Amino acid sequence: MSKTILNLKDLTIKFGGVTALNSVNLELKEGEILALIGPNGAGKTTVFNLITGVYKPTSGNVFLGDLAIDGKKRHHITKLGIARTFQNIRLFGDMTTLENVITGTDVRNKVGLIGSMFGTPRSRREEKASIAKAYEILKFIGIDEYADRLAKNLPYGVQRRLEIARALGTEPKILLLDEPAAGFNPQEKVDLAAIIKKIRDAGYTILLIEHDMSLIMGISDRVVVLDFGQKIADDLPSVVQNDPQVIAAYLGVPADAS
Amino acid sequence: MINLRDKGAEFWERSNRPVRVLTVFAIMAVVAALPYAGNTFLQTPVAAFDAVLVYPMGMFILMALGLNVVVGKSGMLDLGYVAFFAVGAYTMAILGTRTGLNTWEIMPIGIAAAMFAGVLLAIPTLRLRGDYLAIVTLGFGEIVRVSALNTEAIGGALGIAGVPFPPGLGFEYQLLDQKYFYWTILVMILLVIWVIRRLTVRRPGRAWESIRQDEDAAELMGVSTYKYKIWAFVFGAAIGGGAGVFYASRSMVIAPDNFTLNTSILILACVVFGGMGNIWGVIVGATILGYLPDRFRFLSDARLLLFGLVLVVFMNLRPEGILPRKKREKAIVKKGSGASL
Numbered sequence: 001m002s003k004t005i006l007n008l009k010d011l012t013i014k015f016g017g018v019t020a021l022n023s024v025n026l027e028l029k030e031g032e033i034l035a036l037i038g039p040n041g042a043g044k045t046t047v048f049n050l051i052t053g054v055y056k057p058t059s060g061n062v063f064l065g066d067l068a069i070d071g072k073k074r075h076h077i078t079k080l081g082i083a084r085t086f087q088n089i090r091l092f093g094d095m096t097t098l099e100n101v102i103t104g105t106d107v108r109n110k111v112g113l114i115g116s117m118f119g120t121p122r123s124r125r126e127e128k129a130s131i132a133k134a135y136e137i138l139k140f141i142g143i144d145e146y147a148d149r150l151a152k153n154l155p156y157g158v159q160r161r162l163e164i165a166r167a168l169g170t171e172p173k174i175l176l177l178d179e180p181a182a183g184f185n186p187q188e189k190v191d192l193a194a195i196i197k198k199i200r201d202a203g204y205t206i207l208l209i210e211h212d213m214s215l216i217m218g219i220s221d222r223v224v225v226l227d228f229g230q231k232i233a234d235d236l237p238s239v240v241q242n243d244p245q246v247i248a249a250y251l252g253v254p255a256d257a258s
Numbered sequence: 259m260i261n262l263r264d265k266g267a268e269f270w271e272r273s274n275r276p277v278r279v280l281t282v283f284a285i286m287a288v289v290a291a292l293p294y295a296g297n298t299f300l301q302t303p304v305a306a307f308d309a310v311l312v313y314p315m316g317m318f319i320l321m322a323l324g325l326n327v328v329v330g331k332s333g334m335l336d337l338g339y340v341a342f343f344a345v346g347a348y349t350m351a352i353l354g355t356r357t358g359l360n361t362w363e364i365m366p367i368g369i370a371a372a373m374f375a376g377v378l379l380a381i382p383t384l385r386l387r388g389d390y391l392a393i394v395t396l397g398f399g400e401i402v403r404v405s406a407l408n409t410e411a412i413g414g415a416l417g418i419a420g421v422p423f424p425p426g427l428g429f430e431y432q433l434l435d436q437k438y439f440y441w442t443i444l445v446m447i448l449l450v451i452w453v454i455r456r457l458t459v460r461r462p463g464r465a466w467e468s469i470r471q472d473e474d475a476a477e478l479m480g481v482s483t484y485k486y487k488i489w490a491f492v493f494g495a496a497i498g499g500g501a502g503v504f505y506a507s508r509s510m511v512i513a514p515d516n517f518t519l520n521t522s523i524l525i526l527a528c529v530v531f532g533g534m535g536n537i538w539g540v541i542v543g544a545t546i547l548g549y550l551p552d553r554f555r556f557l558s559d560a561r562l563l564l565f566g567l568v569l570v571v572f573m574n575l576r577p578e579g580i581l582p583r584k585k586r587e588k589a590i591v592k593k594g595s596g597a598s599l
Contacts (some may be wrong), residue, residue, distance in 0.1 A: 074477045075482050078478060091475075095471070099464060102481060104479050106461050106480065107479070112461075112462075127460055127461070149594025
């Protein structure tokens with residue numbers, strides 16, 4: 001829990017005249033669960049989009065280890081070891097649960113179109129390994145009983161967990177979870193917290209966007225707070241919780257306070 | 259409405275290996291015997307039945323299978339597919355009349371030429387999506403036709419005549435009895451089905467499926483979307499080119515008029531009518547749409563009206579095509595046993 005694995009340096013992005021992120025610095029340490037919180041529109045998902053290459057920063061850099069990854073292609077960044085889930089579920093609905101995860105595992109496969117066409121030994125080997133790996137991941141996340149169901153027909157909670165499973169399929173070093181507990185009831189949140197911890201214990205580093213404070217306080221090692229594109233706090237959960245600036249950002253400042 | 263696709267798939271899944279093999283052979287035998295069914299109710303009134311089996315039916319099936327990879331599997335609307343058919347046909351016509359090469363020797367050259375045309379079209383246009391891509395491909399189809407029309411060196415509006423028949427392989431290809439052409443195209447169709455099925459259950463098939471369903475999510479899950487979109491285009495082009503080579507060699511005469519936008523639209527109609535993304539649906543669709551206009555030729559001018567009416571009624575009854583893509587809760591891959599092919 002010491003090495004910095006992902007490093008955002010002076011990250012700024014402007015959309016027209018709006019500065020969505022203003023010179024944000026953020027370090028993710030290997031093996032930790034870091035929660036990214038903030039009011040709506042604070043720029044949390046924008047951070048994810050910058051890390052995964054959906055947006056290019058106006059200025060600043062994203063370092064994975066020593067490698068600057070801003071400006072690289074999105075599928076290349078995935079291959080380098082960063083995977084994400086989506087706030088609004090974006091599964092491949094016409095594929096089965098298992099196929100969704102296998103599609104994730106394909107990023108580690110080397111066989112191309114020609115190899116697949118001729119069914120080379122490598123293609124057979126990789127297909128077999130991918131299927132086995134996808135099953136393992138489904139078991140690990142606890143949704144293997146749904147393996148043969150089409151993703152669009154799955155219950156909501158299973159879809160959310162499948163998003164995580166598909167991301168794990170790409171064998172990431174860093175897992176970015178965008179509001180994984182959105183729409184969950186208290187029991188589902190408890191189950192999810194257990195899964196996230198289990199994933200971390202399996203050796204992944206996790207960056208998490210979440211609104212549910214009890215979930216965050218329960219599992220995160222560190223909390224970063226964004227407000228209007230600025231980092232206003234970066235500390236242990238218990239410290240952040242009592243930070244007056246954070247409370248102000250969430251609840252507003254009473255008119256007579258200043 | 260009964261789901262024919264699921265019924266068929268259920269039958270397939272319930273059967274054991276001997277039953278499956280027997281079914282395949284029975285279907286193959288019936289299909290292969292079709293040229294001998296010319297004197298039954300299937301007879302087409304004007305054109306000879308065995309000729310209709312080759313073109314439009316066989317050709318349509320072949321092209322619809324190729325276009326299905328682009329439109330049905332990968333979700334890219336291509337309105338200029340006939341361009342690849344034209345490139346293959348012109349390659350055959352030019353080389354066939356001016357060099358000593360025969361049809362089978364020209365086939366790989368024609369396919370390569372069509373693939374090259376596919377790459378040329380794909381590289382600049384595949385950054386576009388949806389409607390924009392459709393418009394650009396439509397333009398490409400017209401560019402190829404108009405270029406052929408205005409190039410005197412390849413016959414201009416008259417096209418190229420005297421394209422040689424394929425050399426026989428222990429039999430002779432004949433104009434008046436086209437069953438050998440029909441059987442040859444059957445072999446080509448089987449080959450294409452075999453290749454597409456292999457690709458579908460493996461990595462390229464998953465990549466195409468994911469691109470169709472959510473291109474951004476696919477890219478973020480590590481699918482090299484640009485590369486696989488080009489592959490889909492080039493693969494579709496190869497099939498169109500191969501069909502073109504064979505078409506030119508059978509028809510003996512080709513002209514720019516054979517490669518109009520109408521053909522592109524008709525092939526697309528076969529794909530949509532039969533069931534986008536499902537090769538069996540596409541085959542059924544192409545069979546029906548290839549056959550009906552010739553069957554009802556006795557209605558003369560009214561036949562296209564009737565044809566249009568059938569399309570409208572059917573698409574209302576079955577908006578997803580006759581045999582829609584898979585809806586069942588069943589994986590195309592089995593537990594730990596590797597792909598099914």
